[in-house]
Amino acid sequence: MYDEGLIWLSGENGSGKTTFLKILCGIIPVRSGTITVNGNDITLSDIQRRRVVYVNQNTYFPHLDVEGHIQWAGKLRASRIPLQEVMDAFGIDYSGRVGRLSLGQKMRVAMATAFFGTPDVILLDEVIPSVSGQDEIFEHLSRLSTRYSIDVILVSQNIPERHSGPIYIMKSGTMEKVR
Amino acid sequence: MIKRDGLWIISGVSIVLASIPTVIILYYGFVIFHDSLGFGRTVLLSIGITLLSSALASMIIFIVFTPLAYELSRGKHLIWESISDIPASIPHPIVGIAFLLIGSPLTPFGRFLESMGFGLFDSIQGLVLALTFISMPIYVRSVQYTFSSRNEDAENFAFSLGASRLRVLYSIMVPESARGILSSALTAMSRAMSEFGSIAIIAYYILQYPFNGGQTASVLIYNYYGYYGPGVAVSASALMILFSMAIIVAIRIVGYIGNSGKKEGSS
Incomplete structure (x- = not known):
């Protein structure tokens, strides 16, 4: 990956999208080949050192409150993004324990947490479809991605027409760039 | 919803069979014998020692063995798992003898403990260590x-x-599994309360202040049976069972709240 901004990855069920993302962030070990992010070979790096954050519909900490959840990422790596900016970007104007929120609200908190950790790459695995106001979220993702040089791979079946960035389609474990 | 079919009947019979010794002790202890010595100050002190030492053992187990439980849950550690199961599979007097040896002047560590005035024999620390060791596998698993x-x-x-x-x-x-961990710690405590074999070797009496020669409930009841016959022992046992049942009820309540919390969270 070389600073490509917002990337859309689509493909049929079982085509290997999630497996690909898990290999990218280090949950599944690489059997062959290399992974390079901005010129750095991270193939053998621990998941903690890759600076590639994986988000799906289960990636939240129910016992933390909303602000504590987002700030938790900042305790691990100094954030380059102000807390308020990331909360505004994802429309987080609510509080309380994350476990008590709706799925869409949880996903906003999870994405905000991922951005607050300012990694090199954020992988959003079927996260966007569970969030309302997708166009707005999409714009903020694009803005944050460009402003803070964070590549974002969005996995979803539906690709919005207004998306102008790279699009990849996964077919039986093989990725094809269609734009 | 409970189905009252053949399985229910067989399960009900099993529960009745399992509860016979407890019911007999409670009935004979409180109704038939009702011996005042069995409900006396010495028995209450021994129950206090049992509860205190078991609670301390549970806390030590939580602090020391929670990381091991996490490690075992996230990888294949056949040898580590086998080692952590050993205390559950050996006769418990052996555990008492092992701690007796560890704390004796025969070993450098024992000499060090003795020099610090922290010997294990007939002491609360020896008792707690033995209970920690024998209850640990239940907690870890x-x-x-x-x-x-x-x-x-x-x-x-x-x-x-x-x-x-x-x-x-x-x-x-740990925060997200707090109820499960608490329930496991209470189960370990419950197991520690029932221990006899290792205590009879390492801490038959607790000589330190404020216990002043007090004994755990299991050892005292064994003594009473030898000295006074079944009447006093059964009365003391009935009282001890009440305390044990309180712990078991606490485990069930914690477990129930935990499960209902999970269901609420998943909805």
Whole structure:
């Protein structure tokens, strides 16, 4: 990956999208080949050192409150993004324990947490479809991605027409760039 | 919803069979014998020692063995698992003898403990250590199951944000599994309360202040049976069973709240 901004990855069920993302962030070990992010070979790096954050519909900490959840990422790596900016970007104007929120609200908190950790790459695995106001979220993702040089791979079946960035389609474990 | 079919009847008969010794002790202890010596100050002190030492052992187990339970839940550690199961599979007098040896002047560690005035024999520390050792496998297995039943996505999210495994354990896994861990600790405490074999070797009496020669309930009841016959022993046993049942009820309540919380969270 070389600073490509917002990337859309689509493909049929079982085509290997999630497996690909898990290999990218280090949950599944690489059997062959290399992974390079901005010129750095991270193939053998621990998941903690890759600076590639994986988000799906289960990636939240129910016992933390909303602000504590987002700030938790900042305790691990100094954030380059102000807390308020990331909360505004994802429309987080609510509080309380994350476990008590709706799925869409949880996903906003999870994405905000991922951005607050300012990694090199954020992988959003079927996260966007569970969030309302997708166009707005999409714009903020694009803005944050460009402003803070964070590549974002969005996995979803539906690709919005207004998306102008790279699009990849996964077919039986093989990725094809269609734009 | 409970189905009153053949399985229910067989299960009900099993429960009746399992509860016979307890019911007999409670009935004979409180109704038939009702011996005042069995409900006396010495018995209450021994129950106090039992509860205190078991609670301390549970706390030590939580502090020392929770990381092991997490490690075992996230990888294949056949040898480690086997080692952690050993205390559950050996006769418990052996555990008492082992601690007797560890704390004796025969070993350098024992000499060090003796020189510090921290000997294990007939002491509260010896008692707590023995209870910690014999109750540990139940806690580790139970918490291991609690951890391994959790979805790993949230953990991987934390790792990918840069968190170490220890940080994930203490800031994510422990708080989110608090009820399961508490329930496991209470189960371990319950197991410690019932211990006799190792205590009879390492801490037959607790000589330190404020126990002043007091004994755990299991040892005292064994003594009473020898000195006074079944009447006093059964009365003291009935009283001890009430305390044990209180712990078991607490375990069930914690477990029930935990399960209903999970259902609420998943809806």
